Amino acid sequence: MHLFPIVEWNGLKFDLSAIFAILVSCVITFVVARLAVRNLSVENPSKMQNFMEWVAEFMHSTIASSMPVHKVRPYLALGMTLIMFIFISNLLGLPLLVVTDIHEPMEWLGITADYLNSHGGAAHMAWWKSPTADLSVTAGLALVVFVLVHYLGLKLNRKHYLHHYLHPYPVFLPVNIIETFAKPLTLALRLYANIYAGEVLISTILKIGYFGIPFMIAWQGFSIFVGAIQAFLFTVLTMVYISQATVHDDHEQVEHKH
Amino acid sequence: MDFHPTSTIITIISFIALYLALNKWAFGPLFGVMEKRRQLILEQMNTAESSRKQAEESLQEQKAALDQARKEAYGILEQARSTSSKQAEEIVQTAKNEADRLKDAALKDIESEKNKAIAALRTEVGGISVKIASKIIEKQVDEKSQEQLVDQYLKEVGSK
Numbered sequence: 385m386h387l388f389p390i391v392e393w394n395g396l397k398f399d400l401s402a403i404f405a406i407l408v409s410c411v412i413t414f415v416v417a418r419l420a421v422r423n424l425s426v427e428n429p430s431k432m433q434n435f436m437e438w439v440a441e442f443m444h445s446t447i448a449s450s451m452p453v454h455k456v457r458p459y460l461a462l463g464m465t466l467i468m469f470i471f472i473s474n475l476l477g478l479p480l481l482v483v484t485d486i487h488e489p490m491e492w493l494g495i496t497a498d499y500l501n502s503h504g505g506a507a508h509m510a511w512w513k514s515p516t517a518d519l520s521v522t523a524g525l526a527l528v529v530f531v532l533v534h535y536l537g538l539k540l541n542r543k544h545y546l547h548h549y550l551h552p553y554p555v556f557l558p559v560n561i562i563e564t565f566a567k568p569l570t571l572a573l574r575l576y577a578n579i580y581a582g583e584v585l586i587s588t589i590l591k592i593g594y595f596g597i598p599f600m601i602a603w604q605g606f607s608i609f610v611g612a613i614q615a616f617l618f619t620v621l622t623m624v625y626i627s628q629a630t631v632h633d634d635h636e637q638v639e640h641k642h
Numbered sequence: 643m644d645f646h647p648t649s650t651i652i653t654i655i656s657f658i659a660l661y662l663a664l665n666k667w668a669f670g671p672l673f674g675v676m677e678k679r680r681q682l683i684l685e686q687m688n689t690a691e692s693s694r695k696q697a698e699e700s701l702q703e704q705k706a707a708l709d710q711a712r713k714e715a716y717g718i719l720e721q722a723r724s725t726s727s728k729q730a731e732e733i734v735q736t737a738k739n740e741a742d743r744l745k746d747a748a749l750k751d752i753e754s755e756k757n758k759a760i761a762a763l764r765t766e767v768g769g770i771s772v773k774i775a776s777k778i779i780e781k782q783v784d785e786k787s788q789e790q791l792v793d794q795y796l797k798e799v800g801s802k
Contacts, residue, residue: 390644390646396647396648397644397646397648398646398648398649399644399646399648399649402646402649402652403648403649403652406649406652406653406656407656410656410657410659410660413660413664414660414663414664414667414668417664417667417668417669418667418668420668420672421667421668421669421671421672421675424671424672424674424675425675426675426678426679426682427679427682429675433672433675436672437672437676440669440672440673440676460669460673461661461664461665461669461670461673462661464664464669465657465660465661465664465665465669468664469657469660515653518646518649519645520645520646520647520648520649520650520653521649521650521653523645523650523653524649524650524651524652524653524654524657525653525654525657527650527654528654528657528658
């Protein structure tokens with residue numbers, strides 16, 4: 385496997401490739417969105433605007449499937465940001481892999497002489513990956529969702545939100561607390577595992593050499609599909625969690641789905 | 643794969659920054675435009691609806707006017723018909739009266755002519771009687787020939 389460039393600064397370790405990937409993802413997402421809304425027009429929308437409006441409509445109907453339609457509006461931008469950012473992040477690791485071979489010990493990157501000696505005098509340094517193929521990144525996203533869900537629950541629906549911890553009987557309190565923490569954990573792990581597995585398989589196929597090309601084509605295509613599905617799933621689940629926490633007629637809730 | 647809390651924090655910060663930036667510079671304007679279009683379509687639909695209503699109203703009005711005109715025409719026709727039949731009746735009545743009057747006049751004429759004829763006959767019969775008497779006196783005739791004469795004269799009168 386590749387090494388990732390990790391810099392230690394003031395006792396904190398920074399994973400440069402992850403940080404770089406996050407920033408690139410953010411920039412690409414922002415540029416795409418910005419280009420799409422460059423020439424906004426009410427009566428004569430451009431193709432990009434049509435596409436962006438389609439995304440908005442799609443997101444709107446998706447969110448509306450998990451909560452009453454008149455409550456969708458405040459979460460629409462969040463849903464679009466989530467799905468675009470995660471989808472672009474998922475695709476980021478697919479097309480290319482930037483690897484440098486390092487032969488000298490570089491203490492600031494965490495490459496010690498011992499490591500070089502044990503790996504035949506060369507370290508493969510991967511500078512490029514999907515940010516979502518890193519658990520610490522997906523954990524960040526899940527944490528945002530976690531905080532948001534419970535903040536919204538407390539703010540908009542305090543009584544029912546707090547009561548749901550004792551539902552259906554107070555005995556279930558531990559189970560409900562476990563569920564509360566399991567939700568963001570599964571959110572982070574599901575996304576990370578799917579994308580990481582895709583990237584692992586890509587690097588495995590790369591080892592086969594030229595025979596791997598057909599596999600590579602198939603797997604790249606499938607990874608795009610997986611990336612889209614995971615982005616969609618993450619967004620939908622976020623909306624389901626928000627809806628569970630904020631909408632209090634629980635009887636018409638959409639089932640928690642995986 | 644190690645877990646780096648720094649990456650997590652950077653993810654959180656950059657995601658929130660991305661969300662705010664997109665909300666401000668991309669989605670905000672996009673939603674604004676979509677809302678504006680929604681308003682525009684709503685407005686156009688309202689306009690279409692009101693113009694449809696207007697058209698329906700004017701159609702109704704025209705229908706009513708047509709009905710009114712038809713009714714009026716029917717009334718006029720009916721009136722004309724009744725007037726003409728009354729006139730015809732009057733004419734017929736007048737004609738009948740005239741005919742009656744003429745008939746009466748003719749009858750009267752006939753009656754008076756008849757009376758005149760009878761009167762004339764009477765005077766003639768008188769004259770003839772006188773003539774017969776004078777002839778009887780003139781000729782001394784027997785009873786038989788007298789009878790023959792009377793018959794002859796009577797026949798003469800009858801043939802007249």
